[in-house]
Amino acid sequence: MIEIRGLTKSFRQHTVLDHIDLTINKGEVVAVIGSSGAGKSTLLRTINLLEIPDEGIIKFGDLEVDMAKRTKALTLELRKNTAMVFQQFNLFRQKTAIENVMEGLIVVKKMPKEKALHIAKMQLDRVGLSDRIHHYPKQLSGGQQQRVAIARALAMQPKILLFDEPTSALDPELVGEVLDTIRKAAEEGNTMLLVSHEMSFVRKVATRVLFLDQGAIVEDGTPEEVFLNPRSDRTKKFLTNYHGSQEPEFSI
Amino acid sequence: MMPNLFDVELVFELIPKLLKYLPVTIELTVISMLAGLLLGLLLAIIKMKKIPVLYQISVVFISFIRGTPILVQLYLSYAGIPLILKYYNHFHETSYNINSIPAIFYVLLALSLNEAAYNSEVIRAALLSVDKGQTEAAHSLGMTYGQVMRRIVLPEAFIVALPTLGNSLIGLMKGTSLAFVCSVVEMTAQSRILAGNNLRFFESYCALALIYWAMTILIERVIALLEKRFDIDFKSLRKRKGDVILD
Numbered sequence: 001m002i003e004i005r006g007l008t009k010s011f012r013q014h015t016v017l018d019h020i021d022l023t024i025n026k027g028e029v030v031a032v033i034g035s036s037g038a039g040k041s042t043l044l045r046t047i048n049l050l051e052i053p054d055e056g057i058i059k060f061g062d063l064e065v066d067m068a069k070r071t072k073a074l075t076l077e078l079r080k081n082t083a084m085v086f087q088q089f090n091l092f093r094q095k096t097a098i099e100n101v102m103e104g105l106i107v108v109k110k111m112p113k114e115k116a117l118h119i120a121k122m123q124l125d126r127v128g129l130s131d132r133i134h135h136y137p138k139q140l141s142g143g144q145q146q147r148v149a150i151a152r153a154l155a156m157q158p159k160i161l162l163f164d165e166p167t168s169a170l171d172p173e174l175v176g177e178v179l180d181t182i183r184k185a186a187e188e189g190n191t192m193l194l195v196s197h198e199m200s201f202v203r204k205v206a207t208r209v210l211f212l213d214q215g216a217i218v219e220d221g222t223p224e225e226v227f228l229n230p231r232s233d234r235t236k237k238f239l240t241n242y243h244g245s246q247e248p249e250f251s252i
Numbered sequence: 253m254m255p256n257l258f259d260v261e262l263v264f265e266l267i268p269k270l271l272k273y274l275p276v277t278i279e280l281t282v283i284s285m286l287a288g289l290l291l292g293l294l295l296a297i298i299k300m301k302k303i304p305v306l307y308q309i310s311v312v313f314i315s316f317i318r319g320t321p322i323l324v325q326l327y328l329s330y331a332g333i334p335l336i337l338k339y340y341n342h343f344h345e346t347s348y349n350i351n352s353i354p355a356i357f358y359v360l361l362a363l364s365l366n367e368a369a370y371n372s373e374v375i376r377a378a379l380l381s382v383d384k385g386q387t388e389a390a391h392s393l394g395m396t397y398g399q400v401m402r403r404i405v406l407p408e409a410f411i412v413a414l415p416t417l418g419n420s421l422i423g424l425m426k427g428t429s430l431a432f433v434c435s436v437v438e439m440t441a442q443s444r445i446l447a448g449n450n451l452r453f454f455e456s457y458c459a460l461a462l463i464y465w466a467m468t469i470l471i472e473r474v475i476a477l478l479e480k481r482f483d484i485d486f487k488s489l490r491k492r493k494g495d496v497i498l499d
């Protein structure tokens with residue numbers, strides 16, 4: 001179980017996250033929706049401390065990190081409990097697909113090379129890339145790169161997977177293969193926090209949807225609740241605008 | 253008959269004699285380069301992280317090195333280090349022997365510091381060229397700052413900096429010819445000694461020039477080869493495939 005209490009982050013005067021409280025249970029697939037600039041990325045990035053929150057408490061089971069008493073060691077511990085998939089893939093350019101997946105296993109988990117190689121092969125196989133393991137990122141399509149990134153995250157066996165718009169940088173024809181990979185990971189019971197604009201995917205795969213607006217969680221419920229019966233006007237407006245402009249076939 | 257003003261054969265006779273001192277030139281070059289790279293990296297990190305005090309010191313240091321001739325820096329090292337040691341002896345009531353410091357030390361010190369100052373800017377630019385996405389990904393896996401630096405940033409920055417560092421290595425190799433001002437006998441000093449013996453100055457310097465020239469071409473070739481080796485591109489895929497990983 002992951003517990004977030006009073007998570008707050010400002011950039012200069014601008015409060016991006018305003019005392020966020022959020023509890024995520026094991027196996028939940030939580031989607032975060034919201035307009036651009038709402039703070040979705042910042043929420044994910046403060047959970048693994050890529051952005052240091054101004055205040056708040058993050059708890060992973062027994063590990064509790066209070067931002068007021070944060071240390072380097074606690075930061076690393078907390079990051080070991082999470083794994084992130086980025087919008088721009090962020091693969092290590094000088095490393096092959098399999099080296100990308102092995103890196104965290106060897107350096108962070110201190111695994112022997114043979115074991116790391118075995119796990120990396122298995123993970124790349126699961127994302128359907130067993131024939132690309134010696135390719136460098138630039139020799140792979142965007143969709144393939146993102147699948148390597150997902151394999152790299154899964155290999156770490158994190159308590160939570162953080163996805164920040166994993167398909168937004170992809171050509172439309174490559175979105176499907178990445179979404180399939182994410183769905184498979186969700187079905188295998190991985191706990192996830194996923195920022196996505198793929199509303200139909202979110203409806204199908206998420207067990208819970210959050211609507212983030214002006215630094216606060218305005219909506220928190222099942223996909224049906226949030227999409228069909230949003231409580232706040234801002235959510236309604238967002239969904240109407242969203243579907244009005246991008247998925248005209250889908251109406252509320 | 254033409255007067256024997258220039259003796260070509262002598263040039264080729266002198267080359268092996270000078271080559272006996274090539275190890276000294278190589279030693280000076282390699283040690284100064286390695287020390288210069290390490291110290292340059294340190295200066296680059298100090299500059300990037302804007303570490304107080306150290307940052308100001310490094311700015312002044314780099315400005316001084318850039319603003320003074322290497323020859324003068326060698327003089328300063330040769331004359332200054334013994335002075336510092338004398339002061340140290342005086343204030344700590346120790347009796348370190350100045351003559352126990354080998355002359356080569358003064359050269360290595362001056363060349364290393366000079367190399368570090370010039371390399372630090374190159375290294376800093378190369379470190380900054382590594383995109384933030386990769387370092388964020390590495391941090392998100394739970395890697396420490398040192399691990400991210402060693403495993404992700406430095407390997408890529410090295411490739412970026414390689415051509416410039418190659419030029420700097422060539423400059424350094426040629427710069428070791430000034431070591432004679434600290435009484436170190438390397439190739440250039442030896443060519444003057446040989447010339448002094450037989451008064452064949454021009455032949456001696458020709459032989460010397462040929463060796464430096466060959467060395468430069470050799471370094472250029474090695475750098476080009478390394479660049480090719482590290483260039484992770486479609487072209488080189490077939491060659492690199494398979495030799496990267498265990499199997």
Ligand SMILES: Nc1ncnc2c1ncn2[C@@H]1O[C@H](COP(=O)(O)OP(=O)(O)O)[C@@H](O)[C@H]1O
Binds near residue numbers: 039043
């Ligand atoms: N490193 C940063 N420095 C300054 N402002 C930032 C930074 N990162 C994000 N912001 C600001 O915080 C707000 C939320 O950004 P973000 O979390 O990226 O939103 P979203 O992912 O929902 O589009 C935006 O107004 C953005 O400009």
Ligand SMILES: [Mg+2]
Binds near residue numbers: 040041042
């Ligand atoms: Mg974002």
